[in-house]
Amino acid sequence: MKFSKILIVDDEKISREQIKRWLRTENYDSDEAENGENALTKVAKGNYSVVLLDVKLPDISGFDVLKQIKHHYPDTCVIIFTAYGDTEITKRALREGADDFFDKPIDYELLLPKIESAIENFKLRRDKITKKQEEIKQFSFENIIGQSPKMWDIFNKIKKVAQSDSTILILGESGTGKELIASAIHHNSLRADKKFVVFNCAAVVETIVSSDLFGHERGAFTDAHERKLGKLEHANNGTIFFDEIAELSQQVQTKFLRFLQERKFERLGGNETLEVDVRVLAATNKDLEKLMNEEKFRNDLYFRLNVFPIQLPPLRERKEDIPLLVEHIIQKSNSKLKRNILGIKEDALDFLMDYHFPGNIRELENIIERAVLLAEGEFLTIENLPSNLGNRQTKVTSIYFTLPHAQAKEAFEKDYIEQVLKNHNGNISQACKFAGMDRTNFKDKMKKYGISRPKSGNQDVDED
Ligand SMILES: Nc1ncnc2c1ncn2[C@@H]1O[C@H](COP(=O)(O)OP(=O)(O)OP(=O)(O)O)[C@@H](O)[C@H]1O
Numbered sequence: 001m002k003f004s005k006i007l008i009v010d011d012e013k014i015s016r017e018q019i020k021r022w023l024r025t026e027n028y029d030s031d032e033a034e035n036g037e038n039a040l041t042k043v044a045k046g047n048y049s050v051v052l053l054d055v056k057l058p059d060i061s062g063f064d065v066l067k068q069i070k071h072h073y074p075d076t077c078v079i080i081f082t083a084y085g086d087t088e089i090t091k092r093a094l095r096e097g098a099d100d101f102f103d104k105p106i107d108y109e110l111l112l113p114k115i116e117s118a119i120e121n122f123k124l125r126r127d128k129i130t131k132k133q134e135e136i137k138q139f140s141f142e143n144i145i146g147q148s149p150k151m152w153d154i155f156n157k158i159k160k161v162a163q164s165d166s167t168i169l170i171l172g173e174s175g176t177g178k179e180l181i182a183s184a185i186h187h188n189s190l191r192a193d194k195k196f197v198v199f200n201c202a203a204v205v206e207t208i209v210s211s212d213l214f215g216h217e218r219g220a221f222t223d224a225h226e227r228k229l230g231k232l233e234h235a236n237n238g239t240i241f242f243d244e245i246a247e248l249s250q251q252v253q254t255k256f257l258r259f260l261q262e263r264k265f266e267r268l269g270g271n272e273t274l275e276v277d278v279r280v281l282a283a284t285n286k287d288l289e290k291l292m293n294e295e296k297f298r299n300d301l302y303f304r305l306n307v308f309p310i311q312l313p314p315l316r317e318r319k320e321d322i323p324l325l326v327e328h329i330i331q332k333s334n335s336k337l338k339r340n341i342l343g344i345k346e347d348a349l350d351f352l353m354d355y356h357f358p359g360n361i362r363e364l365e366n367i368i369e370r371a372v373l374l375a376e377g378e379f380l381t382i383e384n385l386p387s388n389l390g391n392r393q394t395k396v397t398s399i400y401f402t403l404p405h406a407q408a409k410e411a412f413e414k415d416y417i418e419q420v421l422k423n424h425n426g427n428i429s430q431a432c433k434f435a436g437m438d439r440t441n442f443k444d445k446m447k448k449y450g451i452s453r454p455k456s457g458n459q460d461v462d463e464d
């Protein structure tokens with residue numbers, strides 16, 4: 001028997017059996033479905049290279065079956081059967097994604113080459129995916145994708161420190177992969193087979209943060225009906241990751257500092273001093289030095305945490321990673337959404353390369369996942385991307401609303417500065433006058449967002 005498997009969808013039993021028998025003589029293994037629903041169930045489980053589909057079915061229309069198969073498994077080839085000479089149906093089926101068509105009654109000698117070429121197509125599509133997977137593997141480390149020098153730098157740093165027990169502070173804008181890096185460090189450490197516990201410092205109520213971290217004894221506060229172990233105890237022998245460390249209240253900062261110095265603590269309302277062996281990782285998207293200067297973050301805590309900082313670059317500073325990330329995300333979305341998108345069209349990729357991604361990789365993930373859901377063919381097209389991504393004029397209506405307030409403000413500010421500069425042909429003096437901003441501030445913002453002046457036009461002489 002040949003490796004490829006074929007599904008025959010036809011409501012007539014005799015017809016199915018005939019085809020099946022013939023396929024067997026040609027050494028092809030096949031399954032049968034007598035209606036549309038059954039066909040879709042089988043396709044979902046069967047991994048067929050080819051579906052032979054009669055469009056006249058008793059339950060769902062054959063066109064709907066065709067659309068469903070092509071939507072979820074675009075690499076599966078569909079050959080439709082129609083009554084002899086029914087060109088309208090044939091045309092429609094081809095328009096809706098059928099790979100080929102065939103007239104009934106069947107002339108098997110003519111059908112064979114069609115099946116063979118369909119199988120060939122299916123294999124080519126699969127090979128493409130495998131090749132991409134191999135390429136992605138080559139440029140990734142623990143699911144962290146990157147081939148840019150900046151990311152290689154990060155990979156090397158991780159490898160260097162993972163095995164030590166040192167505290168690591170991961171810095172970077174929202175969506176740059178801080179949590180992913182933290183988990184990679186843990187999984188490459190000597191504690192890899194122990195727990196990795198995430199502690200989110202951003203909860204609002206002080207008691208909740210404290211009790212979540214240190215645990216509490218029964219009766220420690222009104223709702224403390226039972227003794228509860230804190231995350232520190234849960235993480236014993238493993239790693240604890242303090243996410244959004246800048247959000248810790250002053251009070252908890254003090255308790256946490258003591259823990260970092262002595263590795264000792266008490267549960268809330270408890271007298272017993274406990275000791276745990278945990279490795280500490282922390283992350284923030286805030287500027288801790290600035291918070292320190294504003295006396296919102298303790299100096300001594302900062303120095304304890306900042307033993308080995310890892311600064312993650314924003315995506316716009318390593319755009320060469322975008323193509324690989326896009327492929328990686330397409331594959332992740334394929335398995336999540338049961339789709340088989342093969343890649344992205346070049347103009348759509350160019351479009352993404354031009355975008356500045358204020359929400360970094362998380363934003364790219366949202367964009368691609370949505371596109372994978374919407375795509376009608378094998379490749380993502382520019383139509384599948386949010387229409388306003390590249391068009392600064394209409395952006396106001398959407399992308400900002402998909403971001404948290406702080407990033408939305410930054411995204412807008414960047415677009416604003418860029419557009420005003422463009423409107424004044426790159427003349428900074430005119431642009432900042434128009435914006436009502438002072439020149440230093442305007443230039444600082446340009447630097448912050450990596451905006452350079454448009455090349456053409458009358459530019460003022462500008463000292464840097
Ligand atoms: N280099 C990368 N390769 C592949 N996926 C990545 C990479 N960096 C981030 N991601 C993915 O992007 C998403 C956001 O990453 P993560 O949650 O680690 O970011 P974060 O910096 O913690 O963001 P936030 O500050 O918003 O909490 C995750 O789904 C993660 O898997």
Ligand SMILES: [Mg+2]
Nearest residue numbers: 175178179243
């Ligand atoms: Mg995070």
